[in-house]
Amino acid sequence: MSLTLNEEQRLLSETAREFLGANAPVSALRALRANGVQASAFAYIAATQGFDAVATRLGGGRIHHAMRTIAQLRKAFDMMCERALSRVTQAQYAALMKVLRRVCRDELWGLCSRPVKVGSFAQVCQALVHCHTLGDALRTAFRFYHLMLQDFVPRLQVRGNTARVVMVTLRERDPLLAYAERSFCFLGYGVMSWLVSRRIPLSCVFYPPGTDMPYGTEAERLFQAPVSHAQPRMGFEFDASWLSLPIVQNPQSLQEFMAQVPKVLVVKYRHQASLSERIRRMLRGLHRARAA
Numbered sequence: 317m318s319l320t321l322n323e324e325q326r327l328l329s330e331t332a333r334e335f336l337g338a339n340a341p342v343s344a345l346r347a348l349r350a351n352g353v354q355a356s357a358f359a360y361i362a363a364t365q366g367f368d369a370v371a372t373r374l375g376g377g378r379i380h381h382a383m384r385t386i387a388q389l390r391k392a393f394d395m396m397c398e399r400a401l402s403r404v405t406q407a408q409y410a411a412l413m414k415v416l417r418r419v420c421r422d423e424l425w426g427l428c429s430r431p432v433k434v435g436s437f438a439q440v441c442q443a444l445v446h447c448h449t450l451g452d453a454l455r456t457a458f459r460f461y462h463l464m465l466q467d468f469v470p471r472l473q474v475r476g477n478t479a480r481v482v483m484v485t486l487r488e489r490d491p492l493l494a495y496a497e498r499s500f501c502f503l504g505y506g507v508m509s510w511l512v513s514r515r516i517p518l519s520c521v522f523y524p525p526g527t528d529m530p531y532g533t534e535a536e537r538l539f540q541a542p543v544s545h546a547q548p549r550m551g552f553e554f555d556a557s558w559l560s561l562p563i564v565q566n567p568q569s570l571q572e573f574m575a576q577v578p579k580v581l582v583v584k585y586r587h588q589a590s591l592s593e594r595i596r597r598m599l600r601g602l603h604r605a606r607a608a
Contacts, residue, residue, distance in 0.1 A: 410579035427496035429487075430466045438574055441507070444563070445570050450512050451559030454481070457504075467493050470500065474556050481505075482522070482551035489524070497550040498523075502538060505552065506581035510573060512561045518554050522547035 417423055422431035440460045447453040451472070458470045467487055473480040481504065483497040501521075509515045518541035525545050535543045539552060565573070573580060 406582045407579060410582045413578045413582070424496050424499070427492045427499075428465065428467045432464050436460075436464055437577070441570055441574065442567070444507070444511060445565045445567060447511075447563050449559060449563065450508060450561045451479075453511055453563055454508070454559070457507075468497055468500075470504065474559070477556050478519075478553055479556040479559055480551055480553040482547075482549045484549065494524075494550070498535075501550060501552060503578070503581045505539065510580070511563050511565055512558070513564045514561070516554055516558050517541075518552050520544050521552045522550060524548055524550060 413425070416425040417434065420426045420431065421434055422428075423434055423437055424432045440457050443456055443460070444453045447456055454472045458472060462469050468483045468485045471482055471484055473482060481501065483501065485493065485497070487493070489497075505516070505518075518539050521535050521539045521541050521543045523535065523543055523545050524547065541552065
């Protein structure tokens with residue numbers, strides 16, 4: 317079902333407000349206003365050479381205008397990357413993820429050959445909160461995504477005292493698929509930490525040799541672990557003892573979690589009920605009261 321004009325205008329407004337903000341290049345904003353939100357939602361896909369994915373998601377009557385807009389957005393995207401101050405914040409990136417998910421009707425934003433239906437993530441999380449341990453939860457989640465993903469599948473490998481989560485690629489890896497695998501790893505790691513209410517320390521993160529990263533990578537900062545290019549598959553490893561930790565979340569905490577997704581997964585995991593977090597919130601409240 318295609319978007320109505322009012323829906324496109326509303327989503328366009330949200331995109332400009334939530335993601336681009338006041339510091340966006342003028343050319344990007346003009347392009348967005350001129351040709352609608354569908355083209356803007358595929359700007360990132362186009363920036364990673366995903367024109368085939370764009371064509372399959374748009375109706376025939378809008379492809380010409382969308383491609384022209386994408387060319388303008390690619391130029392604006394390159395300009396933004398050249399300026400250190402134009403780097404998007406975590407909140408802006410999370411907002412872009414929400415817009416892409418909504419417009420693409422795909423929880424992996426058109427990066428794979430087959431869309432992941434909206435609602436899949438919520439459904440698997442409902443099953444995970446009823447698991448007993450982290451190991452049980454990972455196996456449950458990966459069995460679920462084996463049915464949903466066609467281009468790669470996640471697997472849990474345990475060897476001695478080391479556990480690994482790896483992405484097994486089922487077709488030739490291209491920039492879109494590589495980004496999908498990296499995103500799945502990072503967001504999956506966030507869910508793991510949330511399930512046990514503790515940030516799981518990783519011993520290493522794996523990127524396949526020759527992984528094309530035109531704008532660099534901040535994987536070491538995101539995962540807080542060293543990055544290795546010595547393994548053929550994307551993934552990460554950690555101490556296997558963490559697999560026996562009990563799941564501490566429940567259906568009530570899941571509702572609160574889903575209300576903050578994906579922002580809560582993009583930022584570094586913090587246990588909101590911990591003493592340090594309560595002190596931080598108290599100090600912020602005092603600061604705001606004094607400033608007022």
